[in-house]
Amino acid sequence: MVAADVYRALMDTPTASACDPFDRHVVAAILSLALAEADAGGSALAGLGMERGALLALVGEMFPEKVGYIAERVREDAVDVDEEERNIRDILAMYASSAGSLERGLVCLIARRARAPHHLWQDLGLRNRGELSELMARHFAPLKRKNSNDMKWKKFLYRMVCGSAGFTLCTAPVCAECDDFHACFGAEDGESRLAIARNGAALGLAAPQVAYAAQVAHAPER
Template structure:
């Protein structure tokens, strides 16, 4: 199923009562982007999104129970994260707002998608960095507060990981004196990686129906 169709299908089969539309949008975007990358690279959805078979089932039952029947057609596999990915998962979850099941699954997806080559907001399937910033403020507020200077999120994550292992990532005493300032803080422009084709624009978060 093309990524844009998967996104729309998930959004229209989200939970009925009490669903947070922004979180629904976030989860559907990440899964659609991961599915697109999985198809292009010959990987499974699990490998692209960082969730094993049981975790994918948990996410669908939590956010998209009406689409749970799709799971039989989505190739899944065991996910064995490398040490850096495990560390980032832990950093995210330890700093989560509520230590909720959704935030645990989200941490796993963000950590895996952080391994992709583009800006993190693009690799998560979002339309702009603003969506990622809102996600971080909502679900990982302590990290959002620490990144008040708006460092690029992948750079920020690796800075946090290096700090946790007492590794000196930067030689400059402060960011403002670093020769690579723009590499960490420059604009994160560019188009969304999710194709907006077919039957017209995808629903905005406030327009998603359960």
């Protein structure tokens, strides 16, 4: 299953829902990437961090014409959420802009995708880091304001988790004096993982090869 094909199938349908196009883009990107990963070996729900019923409800809200399309491609699987991921969920929920169904879904999706090894914007299937900034400003505005120095989002989320648990993530007195400054604040360049998948399909690569290319294209960032 090619991620770009799933994305196109979702986004090219008539917009019967009142959802904002950018929000539909974000959800379609996340679903597309998780489904492609599952096709390479694994469970789509494991890549999304949502129970199947909750996922289909979100799809029904965002893409009402495509509930059946997604249901056919997502099997019922147990979704395990460990303490670390629950802590990330708690931080996101605490600082969500509202308690709406989209925000509740994004809490699960972002917390699960934050466990993946690339930049968060890449593991959400987004085009660039600017789209992640827009996503956080829309749906997690208080958290976006707290990240006033524009720290990398995975670094920031885990720092928030450690702070809430009473731990210190690092010992540097101020960020500007830290030898690892660029690890937390450096550029988050790279290619979209959906673009990697699309290009791999154009070259005739099988799904596992595309998944591997996406894994090695960028150095891990946490």
